[in-house]
Amino acid sequence: MLKPKNTLKRIVQNLDGFWDCEIKEENRPIAVPGSWNEQYQDLCYEEGPFTYKTTFYVPEELSQKHIRLYFAAVNTDCDVFLNGEKVGENHIGYLPFEVDVTGKVKPGENEFKVVVENRLKVGGFPSKVPDRGTHTVGFFGSFPPANFDFFPYGGIIRPVLIEFTDHARILDIWVDTSESEPEKKLGRVKVKVEVSEEALGQEMTIKLGEAEKKIKTFDRFVEEEFILENARFWSLEDPYLYPLKVELERDEYTLDIGIRTISWDEKKLYLNGKPVFLKGFGKHEEFPVLGQGTFYPLMIKDFNLLKWINANSFRTSHYPYSEEWLDLADRLGILVIDEAPHVGITRYHYNPETQKIAEDNIRRMIDRDKNHPSVIMWSVANEPESNHPDAEGFFKALYETAKEMDRTRPVVMVSMMDTPDERTRDVALKYFDIVCVNRYYGWYIYQGRIEEGLQALEKDIEELYARHRKPIFVTEFGADAIAGIHYDPPQMFSEEYQAELVEKTIRLLLKKDFVIGTHVWAFADFKTPQNVRRPILNYKGVFTRDRQPKLVAHVLRKLWSEV
Ligand code: E9O
Numbered sequence: 075m076l077k078p079k080n081t082l083k084r085i086v087q088n089l090d091g092f093w094d095c096e097i098k099e100e101n102r103p104i105a106v107p108g109s110w111n112e113q114y115q116d117l118c119y120e121e122g123p124f125t126y127k128t129t130f131y132v133p134e135e136l137s138q139k140h141i142r143l144y145f146a147a148v149n150t151d152c153d154v155f156l157n158g159e160k161v162g163e164n165h166i167g168y169l170p171f172e173v174d175v176t177g178k179v180k181p182g183e184n185e186f187k188v189v190v191e192n193r194l195k196v197g198g199f200p201s202k203v204p205d206r207g208t209h210t211v212g213f214f215g216s217f218p219p220a221n222f223d224f225f226p227y228g229g230i231i232r233p234v235l236i237e238f239t240d241h242a243r244i245l246d247i248w249v250d251t252s253e254s255e256p257e258k259k260l261g262r263v264k265v266k267v268e269v270s271e272e273a274l275g276q277e278m279t280i281k282l283g284e285a286e287k288k289i290k291t292f293d294r295f296v297e298e299e300f301i302l303e304n305a306r307f308w309s310l311e312d313p314y315l316y317p318l319k320v321e322l323e324r325d326e327y328t329l330d331i332g333i334r335t336i337s338w339d340e341k342k343l344y345l346n347g348k349p350v351f352l353k354g355f356g357k358h359e360e361f362p363v364l365g366q367g368t369f370y371p372l373m374i375k376d377f378n379l380l381k382w383i384n385a386n387s388f389r390t391s392h393y394p395y396s397e398e399w400l401d402l403a404d405r406l407g408i409l410v411i412d413e414a415p416h417v418g419i420t421r422y423h424y425n426p427e428t429q430k431i432a433e434d435n436i437r438r439m440i441d442r443d444k445n446h447p448s449v450i451m452w453s454v455a456n457e458p459e460s461n462h463p464d465a466e467g468f469f470k471a472l473y474e475t476a477k478e479m480d481r482t483r484p485v486v487m488v489s490m491m492d493t494p495d496e497r498t499r500d501v502a503l504k505y506f507d508i509v510c511v512n513r514y515y516g517w518y519i520y521q522g523r524i525e526e527g528l529q530a531l532e533k534d535i536e537e538l539y540a541r542h543r544k545p546i547f548v549t550e551f552g553a554d555a556i557a558g559i560h561y562d563p564p565q566m567f568s569e570e571y572q573a574e575l576v577e578k579t580i581r582l583l584l585k586k587d588f589v590i591g592t593h594v595w596a597f598a599d600f601k602t603p604q605n606v607r608r609p610i611l612n613y614k615g616v617f618t619r620d621r622q623p624k625l626v627a628h629v630l631r632k633l634w635s636e637v
Pocket residue numbers: 222223224392457490512514518519550595612614
């Protein structure tokens with residue numbers, strides 16, 4: 075599915091703005107995109123359903139076109155109505171969906187309604203902790219009872235677009251540069267285009283930079299290969315993008331593509347044939363008041379800070395972010411580990427129905443993000459209960475689903491299991507291309523004892539490599555620090571403690587030639603459900619929630635300038 079785009083032959087309307095919302099028998103204005111939780115104090119913990127309403131206007135000549143409604147993401151369950159008729163539904167957050175409304179749009183005014191609910195579900199998405207009564211302490215007593223450590227924001231969180239195209243149109247485009255030969259500067263760019271039935275027999279033009287091919291569309295799928303000598307490869311130093319344009323008689327779509335290869339062996343990850351070490355963060359797409367709503371200035375700010383601190387990558391923990399993050403990563407040369415919205419997966423998810431939903435989510439993520447050169451890895455889940463016997467088949471299936479969609483990128487699962495403690499033996503990690511683990515030595519374990527924690531980490535990581543013989547990527551480690559709290563000797567929650575733990579952990583892991591990266595948890599402080607460990611926010615941010623540096627930010631900036 076292609077994201078709607080204004081081109082010479084496509085028209086897009088954006089429905090951003092204030093919609094009407096039926097909330098508790100009242101009609102209130104609400105912002106789209108945005109989460110409802112912080113727009114009104116009384117909605118902080120509400121799960122809905124809330125009915126969003128707006129109108130849009132369509133001139134006579136456009137009403138006869140092929141028309142689709144595109145929701146970049148709604149959290150989470152929703153039903154879509156157009157002029158009183160139900161036209162679509164969706165049941166997973168953070169991923170786009172489209173509703174074909176061709177023939178259903180009236181010339182003039184159209185009434186549009188979306189009923190949205192954001193209910194936590196045991197064994198579902200977003201995942202809820204089973205009710206063990208109100209007296210449980212710690213994470214399990216969190217409110218709202220999300221089975222993950224970030225606030226469960228609801229609403230129409232990303233833009234809603236209406237796209238008008240000719241009926242003879244381009245449906246999808248796949249770009250594959252994986253057979254390029256960087257050492258010879260030889261770019262091999264395979265372009266596959268899917269067109270609608272109505273486009274059969276038309277002439278198609280594909281332009282890549284200066285090169286051009288003309289083909290008759292005898293089939294719904296058209297495949298062409300461009301061979302580029304002296305190609306300019308997409309890299310961290312030179313994130314060069316080639317303009318790709320696909321044209322039909324009355325349709326046109328453009329993409330900026332990067333020529334690059336990703337590969338890996340037992341010890342390393344390679345970009346264009348050269349080893350790359352991942353320096354960066356797990357982060358969140360969230361901000362005060364906006365909740366998880368798409369917000370462009372925040373994206374620019376975060377990329378500017380990633381560059382400032384000398385990072386080269388981030389993980390979209392724990393869900394796919396707005397696609398514009400990837401557009402910027404392509405353009406600025408930042409590598410992305412793209413994560414499915416699978417966080418808080420437990421034994422209650424390990425059944426055939428949920429597995430089918432999860433497979434579908436993975437397909438939808440890869441379908442959306444497949445053409446971004448910045449995306450170098452697919453993560454199918456974060457910290458599932460993967461020491462449970464039923465996890466094996468479930469995650470093997472997710473691995474295979476991702477591989478069926480894309481053989482050119484490594485597929486991973488992020489595990490907090492497989493530590494030296496036998497009870498944490500991960501039954502699924504063995505299926506994945508790279509071993510991704512989250513480790514909190516000196517924080518959740520070895521509290522206040524950084525040096526002892528590091529010794530335990532070293533043992534853990536060496537045993538992991540000995541068991542798996544695959545590259546190891548430490549996708550999370552870190553410590554909470556409340557900005558402005560200082561202590562000597564370093565104590566937990568002080569800026570000094572966080573800075574020391576982060577620096578020493580990275581220095582230790584840099585010595586292991588099988589470690590391909592270290593991502594600090596987290597980029598910035600973020601809001602969580604209420605529980606005894608979290609004074610409103612998770613304070614593991616290297617930056618505060620409003621993006622000011624803590625002591626550790628300066629330490630990382632220097633350290634990463636040398637790596
Ligand atoms: C996931 C992330 O969303 N990993 C968590 C992060 C955290 O700060 C969270 O924000 O808590 C770490 C999980 C580590 C669990 C280790 C538990 C060890 C208990 C002995």
